[in-house]
Amino acid sequence: MLVPGRRLLTTLLQAPKRPFQPSRNMRLVQFQAPHLAGPRLGLESGSGGGVIDLNAFDPTLPQTMVQFLEQGETSLSAARRALKAQLPVLPRSEVTFLAPVTRPDKVICVGLNYVDHCKEQNVSVPKEPIIFSKFSSSIVGPYDEIVLPPESQEVDWEVELAAVIGKKGKRIQATDAMAHVAGFTVAHDVSARDWQVRRNGRQWLLGKTFDTFCPLGPAMVTTDSVADPHNLRICCRVNGEVVQDSNTNQMVFKTEELIAWVSRFVTLYPGDVILTGTPPGVGMFRKPPVFLKKGDEVQCEIEELGVIVNKVV
Numbered sequence: 001m002l003v004p005g006r007r008l009l010t011t012l013l014q015a016p017k018r019p020f021q022p023s024r025n026m027r028l029v030q031f032q033a034p035h036l037a038g039p040r041l042g043l044e045s046g047s048g049g050g051v052i053d054l055n056a057f058d059p060t061l062p063q064t065m066v067q068f069l070e071q072g073e074t075s076l077s078a079a080r081r082a083l084k085a086q087l088p089v090l091p092r093s094e095v096t097f098l099a100p101v102t103r104p105d106k107v108i109c110v111g112l113n114y115v116d117h118c119k120e121q122n123v124s125v126p127k128e129p130i131i132f133s134k135f136s137s138s139i140v141g142p143y144d145e146i147v148l149p150p151e152s153q154e155v156d157w158e159v160e161l162a163a164v165i166g167k168k169g170k171r172i173q174a175t176d177a178m179a180h181v182a183g184f185t186v187a188h189d190v191s192a193r194d195w196q197v198r199r200n201g202r203q204w205l206l207g208k209t210f211d212t213f214c215p216l217g218p219a220m221v222t223t224d225s226v227a228d229p230h231n232l233r234i235c236c237r238v239n240g241e242v243v244q245d246s247n248t249n250q251m252v253f254k255t256e257e258l259i260a261w262v263s264r265f266v267t268l269y270p271g272d273v274i275l276t277g278t279p280p281g282v283g284m285f286r287k288p289p290v291f292l293k294k295g296d297e298v299q300c301e302i303e304e305l306g307v308i309v310n311k312v313v
């Protein structure tokens with residue numbers, strides 16, 4: 001599954017950066033297996049590893065991430081016990097990974113939140129966060145297909161760091177914000193540029209929220225397992241070619257500031273997903289512009305979190 005490819009290697013040689021590090025920390029997943037009932041909660045045993053069935057370990061645990069997060073510390077401590085125990089690991093080939101969060105109350109997104117992405121467009125860095133959203137129905141799993149809608153000719157890629165809310169809150173202080181974040185995952189903010197910037201009265205919503213336009217995963221890595229979410233290499237490859245390669249240290253508004261800002265307007269609930277913006281290298285600003293076509297394969301990868309691979313159909 002991990003196919004960094006020769007192109008990435010070439011890029012690394014040209015501009016040395018830290019290689020992606022595997023993680024052995026708490027990586028929560030939602031998965032299905034043919035011999036097990038319903039979607040289930042699990043632990044990915046290291047990036048790219050097999051899955052430990054949390055519902056088999058503790059049948060009282062809920063089977064969805066949103067419910068798991070709603071239970072707070074009770075369910076988290078059970079997951080911690082499972083992580084320490086010697087439990088059977090289902091091989092990756094025997095399970096289907098779902099998005100680590102499905103049907104959250106909200107998917108919140110941020111525009112123009114990377115300094116280097118603003119430079120690429122020759123626009124100044126925003127003075128306050130630019131907030132928009134996707135419907136939760138756009139969420140698909142880490143290896144699911146992105147379906148090109150016949151309504152758009154300009155479907156583009158955007159790799160993003162996503163924060164998952166673990167604790168309900170309104171008017172959260174930035175200093176307290178990380179206590180509300182359950183973990184982080186990789187997101188792909190697939191964007192139909194024609195609908196985002198020209199149609200629909202220039203409201204971004206429709207262009208951002210076609211079905212399958214929000215691949216997430218493979219795991220939600222808990223906040224205490226991520227050394228520094230604002231210093232992670234972030235990369236997107238299309239058909240193996242590196243198209244975006246930056247670091248989350250380029251974010252204009254960090255996760256804490258975004259949570260403080262958004263929670264002034266709306267209550268954040270466990271499971272809510274916040275996509276924190278994309279670095280430069282999207283197809284729209286290439287000369288000439290490049291858009292996704294049938295048969296393409298997009299890989300979005302973030303250091304410590306993992307890689308999602310989605311074929312375009």
Ligand code: ZN
Pocket residue numbers: 109110111158160189275277278
């Ligand atoms: Zn975006």
